Amino acid sequence: MIDYEAEYNNRALVPEHPALIEGWARDASAFRAVATADLAVPYELSERTTYDLFLPAGGMPAQGALGLFIHGGYWQALDRSFFSHMARGLVENGLPCAVANYSLCPDVRIPDIMEEIRRLTGHLWERYRKPVVAFGHSAGGHLTATLLATDWGQRGLPPRLVPAGLSISGLFDLQPLIDTSLNAKLRLTRAEAIAASPIAFGAPAGTRLIAAVGGGESSEFLRQSRVVVDVWGRGGVATELDVRGTDNHFTVIAPLADPGSDLTHTLAGMLRGAC
Template identity: 45%
Template structure:
């Protein structure tokens, strides 16, 4: 039984040196943008909102397809500029990578953010041919998982192009968040929490999902990770659950910057951890 819901979903207090990660991410991201300046398009609009912008990083040759990374921050923090370096692994493997920002809570509800992400994917997919793969971290893991739900407004042709989703430390059941202080910003009620929880929705046909989490993460994140893989596996989706050895909530995403890592291979292949097209 969980006695302290806020602590159950708190990551920073349980990670040594947690305060050093955001400035380090910003530094790495800025360096990557400088390095790929001749193959980067920044601040491309996908909607009317001030944060409805995405960055697109292209490989040296023709792109295999489009990969998108959706950032976390409990739907309340960060933007695309913090995560540019996480495009490196997929770019080095021949993919064009889009990283969008989105309107944050409390300005937007989670259901509205879900719609924004669907629009960002549609806009980026107009610029890059081929399959579309999605990865997201934490709240971003929730958002990419939502793109595989039947009740998300995606064009049928675009939905058919989404061949693989990787939810990294994803939040797949939002009902526990009703107990958290942060819900003052999220403004979740029972109805929205149910509609926006992938574990309570049906996956689209031919869905392929990998749920990836650090083995050293908080118990609730481990549970949330395995829960979606288990439930959707029983509803016809092809699912996989991976616990990355020794990783915590803040460093579990770092392997996306490495083209040779299992995480990047999972992101850029239709198969699972070490699968290939």
């Protein structure tokens, strides 16, 4: 029998997580101090519905897509201020990147957050007229997959508004979370967990998804990425599984801040190929 409480308790699995999270905040602040950025741009009226836009030297490029980073925290913790440096890799490769904020549980529910991120993506199109390549970590990986699977044409937006995404340590099957302590704030019912799980969505054929996950993560996080690659791949999505060395849940995103890393080069290629 799987101990879901242990499998999804990343902070217990990585005892050094406080120092790693402090490092995120420090590196994010340092990047903001030198970056060309438009900070705290509202996309809706509530306090947390804002984003930061980071631009390369020379401003918004004429070609290529816009990157959108979506943070993790199990839909109930953290904010964009911890993750500004996740835009550094793209920006130093000449590409723009937005870093999203969104409302948190228990003030809202996961379907509300999914809809907020969809509305943010629509806002980005209306403002910048660029396709969006989403990339996100943990809960942000779930929201990345949500954007790929959204019927944008039904919303009066380009059908392939989000043609590609990179989900890092993503959550694609939410049912295991129901009987964990995480659900005290998430308040997921069985029906809601199924409806909000990307593996239960119609696979968005013609899109591309890379599911990256640390080789040192729990067996459940490894399973989550393997399953979405399999299910969506059979549904016509160009999927790829990227198991990254011995990285844990907190170190696996570090390459995004490095403009020369393999993960940044892959992501930059996704943006350049989106137009």
